[in-house]
Amino acid sequence: MEAMWLVCVAAAVVAWGFLWVWDSSERVKSREQGERLGAESRTLLAIAHPDDEAMFFAPTVLGLARLRHWVYLLCFSAGNYYNQGETRKKELLQSCDVLGIPLSSVMIIDNRDFPDDPGVQWDTEHVASVLLQHIEVNGINLVVTFDAGGVSGHSNHIALYAAVRALHSEGKLPKGCSVLTLQSVNVLRKYISLLDLPLSRLHTQDVLFVLNSKEVAQAKRAMSCHRSQLLWFRRLYILFSRYMRINSLSFL
Template structure:
């Protein structure tokens, strides 16, 4: 930057500061020096932010290349039948996309291998998303979305009674009803591992939280206890939630993590686009910035 350009920039910054401040500094040299300090501070902030993004990108690339700790934990003995339990159509790609694609699609770092990491991966959606009378449309959207993610139609299950789970922000599902429903599907599909929401439900949705409490009741019921391992998706703060890959610097080294590479992340975005009835502007922003499009971190549900 030439000296004349620097003077112009400083003058502009100074005028902006004066217009937005009640305090007015007197004397041209002082004013120019104040503006210069503001410009230097802005450059330092940009530099720090740039370094942070660069380090985050390197961390994210490292997480893609490293061995998948979550899959190693789930399949530590043998390939498993895995059941993702979600509340609504579109939960599968808004929250669980990285882990689903990691299990059913080849990795970017190992594109020659198309062998599944699980015997079978199932999606169980407990409601049809009929909050606005769009239940039938959302059923079809879920199937299209899961097909993009790599799942066969036969592996996409939408609960259809006898117990009805209402899609509503204000509806708390009965824990026993959720537990009984899950017990039926676990036995029917010979499920070894369940993956679902934690107690905060990622977005705080009551239906998401209800699934967690239903799973908890199922695991605590000594009469109907099933031999499955449960992994819950970690809820993070709102700030971290929308940091995208930058949030990778906050992940613990020993975290159970599933990371989506660039190919699988594109597939997840395309899967979300298949939910045409839900693909509004704020969800477009969500799939651009959400950390849940880049990686999932899980916590084993321990019952004592």
């Protein structure tokens, strides 16, 4: 019994030491990213469905809040695949409130041009046109969205990447406007939570956001606002997904 107690104490000390070193390194990392991204920028987060902001981008949203960015959110659908659109729009607004995104900065597109349907390919030019309009109207200088893998492989996620990639490659973005895309990782890395942190540091990325314990609780509260989506497997996702704690992003 005494040996077991000593093992538990040793494990607790090691865990505390790891968290202390990690927290210290993250403070340094935050300063570095503040220099790279700039403070008090105007950022547009482009998502496909209500819950993307919490399920995938919470570390980015909260990390940008540390840098005093003004975050705008543009959601391209109401998430009406199961005829829950009205409910999901309300849930999105609740989640944004928890994450600190002003409700006046949230725009939800709810029309047949962008259906919530993985079997429908959104028109790249149309998506790009809507994106560019919101970038110009709001004076955006940083756009954040999915990468070519869409994190989950959802075609609606990938459509956003295709649109912003087209704007970037064709030189249509306003001068000084940058694009960050959220890196997709393999299934193993996706579900090992904070254990993915060493791997995230080893892999190439331009920006890395890691939440502290208080921010993780905030991200979980935001995800919990999406009550209509909290099936058993999403509850497991909240517990184990690295995207609830870690976001690695790359510039286009």
